Amino acid sequence: MPKLADKITDAPHVTSIILYGPVVVEMLKPGGSRTFQEYSTAVRCNRGKGIRRRVTASGPLPSNWQNFLRHSDNKEELFSFLSEQVMQLVVKESKQLVVTDKKQVLTVPPGKETANLAPCNHEEADTRMMVLDELWLTFGTGKNRRYIAPHQIAKALGPEKSRALPVFHAITGCDTVSVFAGHSKKATWATWNAFPEVTTAFLSLASTPSELPDGVLSTLERFIVLLYDRTST
Structure with a gap:
């Protein structure tokens, strides 16, 4: 296979950043957090069956995080809860935050036009991304972090x-x-x-x-x- 993705380690200049919620949750383990509220604060700074647990601000975090995430209802409630928490962020005047909660599309500051984005009924985040000029993907952490430019790959193909x-x-x-x-x-x-x-x-x-x-x-x-x-x- 031709090496279409060069190992770029310097962060490119971008105008928008898209964070895929399920990946963020998989990467950010509860650590020392005890409740879902504490976990959501930390967030702001495999498929299958698992144990069902209601997600509330004061609800205790499960001891087995991976098992908790295997239950689809748990994940759905967790993502909605985190969306609500993210909406409380203070956003700089020059920035705009767009958050999805199930089929809803929410914005900070409120009142921005979202008709062209809602309803959010795509199952996968990949199909929500519209490439304008450039799209960069980032993988890994620390020394293993790299950036891939799909727009350059598409041009090569x-x-x-x-x-x-x-x-x-x-x-x-x-x-x-x-x-x-x-x-x-x-x-x-x-x-x-x-x-x-x-x-x-x-x-x-x-x-x-x-x-x-x-x-x-x-x-x-x-x-x-x-x-x-x-x-x-």
């Missing part, structure tokens, strides 16, 4: 491959689809480059057709065959 990339990701392994046994993203990427004809099939699926056009399924089958045996006829 070109418009067709960029539009096809989400379908490639979905087919080769994502949140709801298993990866191909014994083949990483790097291996499937190499097969894509060796079999560029599959790009047309990916683009066809990206246009969300009501039924598969002729030849798409056979092209996808050929792609998977080549993934396991480059010399197969």
Whole structure:
């Protein structure tokens, strides 16, 4: 796979910052906090089953934080509670804070136009991001922290491959689809480059057709065959 994401360690100049709530909660453990109110103050400065616990300001924090986060109702209440707490922040006059709470879109200072943002009914934060000129992603902490520029990656890939990339990701392994046994993203990427004809099939699926056009399924089958045996006829 070509190295499209250089290791940039200096923070780029940005005009907006987007924080994904679930990731923040996963990263910021309760530490010495005893109640949800104390935890929310600290915040401001895996999927599955877990134990249900009501989220209230004075409610004690669970002893097993990861188990608490596995219950979807717990997370929903926690995110709403944290959204309310964040709305109490004092924002500089030159800044604007936008917070989502379920389908609501809240702003600080209040009164800002949010019709183009609400209702917030997207399941994943990724689909809420609209790229204007540049989009930077930051990963890691401390010495391992780096910045990735998706707008530069899209330019390197070109418009067709960029539009096809989400379908490639979905087919080769994502949140709801298993990866191909014994083949990483790097291996499937190499097969894509060796079999560029599959790009047309990916683009066809990206246009969300009501039924598969002729030849798409056979092209996808050929792609998977080549993934396991480059010399197969």
